Amino acid sequence: MYGSAILSQKQKEKKTLKIVVCVKHVPDTAATIKLSDETHYNDTVKFVINPHDETALEQALQLRDQVGGDSEVVVVTFGKDAALTTLRHSLAMGANRALHIKSEEQLPDPYVTAAVLARAIAEDGPVDIIFTGMLSVDSEGMQTPYRLAAHFNIPVSTGVIDFHYEEGSVTVKREVEGAAREVLQMKSPCVVAVSFGLNQPRYPKMPDIIKAKKKEVKEIQLASLNTENLSPKTECLKMELPDEKAAAKILAGNVQDNAKELLHLLREEAKVL
Amino acid sequence: MGKIAVFIETTEDGIKPASLELLSAGQQSGNEVYALVLDGRADSYQQELAAHGANKIVSVRSAENLLDSYQPSLYAQAVIGAMQGCDCDTLLAVSSALGRDLLPRVAATLDCALVMDCVGIDLAAQTARKSHFSGKTWATLRSRAKIRSHF
Numbered sequence: 311m312y313g314s315a316i317l318s319q320k321q322k323e324k325k326t327l328k329i330v331v332c333v334k335h336v337p338d339t340a341a342t343i344k345l346s347d348e349t350h351y352n353d354t355v356k357f358v359i360n361p362h363d364e365t366a367l368e369q370a371l372q373l374r375d376q377v378g379g380d381s382e383v384v385v386v387t388f389g390k391d392a393a394l395t396t397l398r399h400s401l402a403m404g405a406n407r408a409l410h411i412k413s414e415e416q417l418p419d420p421y422v423t424a425a426v427l428a429r430a431i432a433e434d435g436p437v438d439i440i441f442t443g444m445l446s447v448d449s450e451g452m453q454t455p456y457r458l459a460a461h462f463n464i465p466v467s468t469g470v471i472d473f474h475y476e477e478g479s480v481t482v483k484r485e486v487e488g489a490a491r492e493v494l495q496m497k498s499p500c501v502v503a504v505s506f507g508l509n510q511p512r513y514p515k516m517p518d519i520i521k522a523k524k525k526e527v528k529e530i531q532l533a534s535l536n537t538e539n540l541s542p543k544t545e546c547l548k549m550e551l552p553d554e555k556a557a558a559k560i561l562a563g564n565v566q567d568n569a570k571e572l573l574h575l576l577r578e579e580a581k582v583l
Numbered sequence: 584m585g586k587i588a589v590f591i592e593t594t595e596d597g598i599k600p601a602s603l604e605l606l607s608a609g610q611q612s613g614n615e616v617y618a619l620v621l622d623g624r625a626d627s628y629q630q631e632l633a634a635h636g637a638n639k640i641v642s643v644r645s646a647e648n649l650l651d652s653y654q655p656s657l658y659a660q661a662v663i664g665a666m667q668g669c670d671c672d673t674l675l676a677v678s679s680a681l682g683r684d685l686l687p688r689v690a691a692t693l694d695c696a697l698v699m700d701c702v703g704i705d706l707a708a709q710t711a712r713k714s715h716f717s718g719k720t721w722a723t724l725r726s727r728a729k730i731r732s733h734f
Contacts, residue, residue, distance in 0.1 A: 456687035
């Protein structure tokens with residue numbers, strides 16, 4: 311835990327914000343996932359920024375521009391070398407700089423992920439708001455925002471579909487059960503995990519993509535974050551592809567016979583009646 | 584025989600059916616099952632909880648009835664307190680909107696394993712099955728933590 315006072319008084323007085331956005335490099339949701347062995351998938355497919363994280367980044371950029379001054383958006387990822395693509399995309403969208411914590415794991419354990427991100431964020435200096443997506447579309451762990459908040463002992467809200475910031479106070483609307491919404495207020499520093507629909511992420515233009523190549527990406531080796539004492543809380547024993555769906559059976563002939571046959575199939579084969 | 588806790592999620596209409604299913608799953612695993620009730624109506628649920636496999640019912644109350652409706656931090660503290668008081672090392676709860684907010688808070692505070700949206704659990708082996716990539720693959724995950732797993 312890094313204590314509750316991670317908000318820099320200087321930043322508060324200057325009315326500028328340091329905003330950190332955690333982004334993950336994930337397979338495109340349209341990609342066909344195949345397995346390479348018992349516990350790994352074939353990661354030669356197309357990768358993109360995790361869509362929820364892209365929404366989080368857009369919100370962070372809008373907030374930075376709203377507050378102005380020397381406010382900055384720093385993106386951080388914990389991923390393989392290839393995750394640089396996602397960082398460059400984030401920088402092209404408008405992030406000021408990036409931190410790349412190097413990992414060899416395909417789907418790191420959420421406890422380790424949050425601990426590593428928290429250490430890198432803490433080392434980078436005081437922060438006002440940490441944005442994340444509410445889940446990653448690969449492992450769907452849905453816990454990193456909470457674990458991050460626990461590391462810094464700060465409030466967290468997830469599933470955020472509306473966001474407002476004013477003078478150190480964050481107001482969010484979040485989805486709860488039965489299409490209901492609740493509005494929460496938190497003091498910064500805090501963790502905000504956003505949902506789809508909060509905004510429409512901007513599409514980087516060519517000049518932004520070129521500029522992004524010159525922006526700072528700091529590489530952080532895992533060993534430099536004193537991770538020897540971090541051991542995963544879960545291990546993947548097996549990954550499997552879902553069973554092939556059986557081909558549809560089409561009944562030909564007259565309606566009366568078909569109805570009888572359908573009844574028979576539902577009773578005897580599908581055993582649902 | 585271990586001790587497992589089941590968070591009983593309730594609405595105005597009573598206990599959510601999925602919470603009762605978790606009690607049954609806990610009972611079938613051969614563990615002693617503690618039903619954690621936070622809404623102050625444990626007395627009225629007693630028979631129903633026992634019929635579905637609860638060995639013990641734990642009603643957690645606060646001054647000023649602060650737990651009558653869901654309060655994220657308070658609920659997490661209450662669940663952790665109840666688990667520790669009853670010496671339970673595993674917690675089961677439904678992956679509802681409430682469960683998805685409560686369970687990560689509990690796991691983050693205890694620094695323990697959490698597997699969300701499980702479609703199958705084996706409490707003896709400490710494994711859970713869940714989807715990855717929106718159901719394009721299925722993963723079997725094993726909890727390695729000392730305070731074991733929250734599903």
